Amino acid sequence: MRRIELAYQLSTRERPAGNGSALLRNPMMDVLHAVKASGSISGAARELGLSYRHVWGQLKDWEADLGQGLIFWERGQAARLTPFGDKLLAAERLAQARLGPQMENLRAELERAFALMLDGEAAEHPQLTLYASHDHALAELVDFAARDAGGSGQGEAQRLHLDVQFCGSVDAIRALNEGRCKIAGFHTQPFAAANTLTARTYRPLLKPGLHKIIGFARRTQGLMVAPGNPLRLRDVADVARLQARFVNRAKGTGTRLLLDELLAQAGLPPGDVDGYERVERSHAAVAHAVASGSADVGLGTEYAARSAGLGFVPVTDERYLLVCLKNTLDEPPLQRLLERLRSRAWQERLAALPGYRPDHCGEVAAMKRLLPWWG
Numbered sequence: 001m002r003r004i005e006l007a008y009q010l011s012t013r014e015r016p017a018g019n020g021s022a023l024l025r026n027p028m029m030d031v032l033h034a035v036k037a038s039g040s041i042s043g044a045a046r047e048l049g050l051s052y053r054h055v056w057g058q059l060k061d062w063e064a065d066l067g068q069g070l071i072f073w074e075r076g077q078a079a080r081l082t083p084f085g086d087k088l089l090a091a092e093r094l095a096q097a098r099l100g101p102q103m104e105n106l107r108a109e110l111e112r113a114f115a116l117m118l119d120g121e122a123a124e125h126p127q128l129t130l131y132a133s134h135d136h137a138l139a140e141l142v143d144f145a146a147r148d149a150g151g152s153g154q155g156e157a158q159r160l161h162l163d164v165q166f167c168g169s170v171d172a173i174r175a176l177n178e179g180r181c182k183i184a185g186f187h188t189q190p191f192a193a194a195n196t197l198t199a200r201t202y203r204p205l206l207k208p209g210l211h212k213i214i215g216f217a218r219r220t221q222g223l224m225v226a227p228g229n230p231l232r233l234r235d236v237a238d239v240a241r242l243q244a245r246f247v248n249r250a251k252g253t254g255t256r257l258l259l260d261e262l263l264a265q266a267g268l269p270p271g272d273v274d275g276y277e278r279v280e281r282s283h284a285a286v287a288h289a290v291a292s293g294s295a296d297v298g299l300g301t302e303y304a305a306r307s308a309g310l311g312f313v314p315v316t317d318e319r320y321l322l323v324c325l326k327n328t329l330d331e332p333p334l335q336r337l338l339e340r341l342r343s344r345a346w347q348e349r350l351a352a353l354p355g356y357r358p359d360h361c362g363e364v365a366a367m368k369r370l371l372p373w374w375g
Helices: 027-038 041-048 052-066 083-118 136-145 169-177 197-205 236-241 254-266 283-291 302-307 332-342 344-351
Strands: 127-132 161-166 183-188 211-225 246-249 297-301 311-325 356-358
Touching (some): 027 052, 041 052, 127 169, 136 211, 183 197, 211 302, 236 254, 246 254, 332 344, 344 356
Antiparallel strands (some): 183 311, 211 311
């Protein structure tokens, strides 16, 4: 039986906005990725900033440990991964895609734990618990809020730790209503009518006078397809008509709700979609299924599609919103979050993400202003 050991590293460098690198790094996978991309051991060594001899030795050691060849050692030929090496990379990509939200949570918690022990002032930094639908911009906000990146000029005192627990949109609002968090994140079509599935799902969970809506971002959702869109898919009707192999999101997620809404608009039952019951836990995992060829199409964000090198067919713009209880709005952690959201530095970082743009960012608004279907 093969065992997995986890590792991490400490660094003072900030992650670049939209960084598509793995959340959990592994030296062997880094080398295999580099060999596959460059076609040579020397090219992989240059890409990783290592010596040829070091990479050569690592590959030999790993092959001995695993009892399997990782690359074909052919003199004078481009370096190629063995079938076993390719399977290792595929398994690692799938694990990274499926476990991305949990690994983001783990990284944030490790950073918080070290800050509390090593930074004498860290205990003074407020913490805000947030349950939310998984979103790449929100993951960027966690990193941004933990640093003095808001342009306030007040240094360390402006840091905010966001304790984010990723779940479905509906589940996030329920967590808020049950007192498990201070703020929730969900996404919805901004122009859905009052009698739509979207409105009927969210309306019982949100109460005027009890909740306050906070603007965050506008993002694009659409069909994630193979590069070049070989099936020429334009919408969910094409997906059903051509019996394209689909990969779905779980019940309780905003993307599953969006799919059901689109099917209802097209007059199609879920059974017409080949793969409606096949579920993945994140946008990245859906993108991986398409990239690996195990599915033809999935519904997800433009960011996830572009990060995986896929084609993307826009279907709808949607609002990603935050919601809190009205009686907690004046608490210092929430006020600090609003300052962050309203800062120019954050909005520029948000606008740099593919498929995102600021939308009433940090604005506390009545439900009918940001949820037109509310009325």
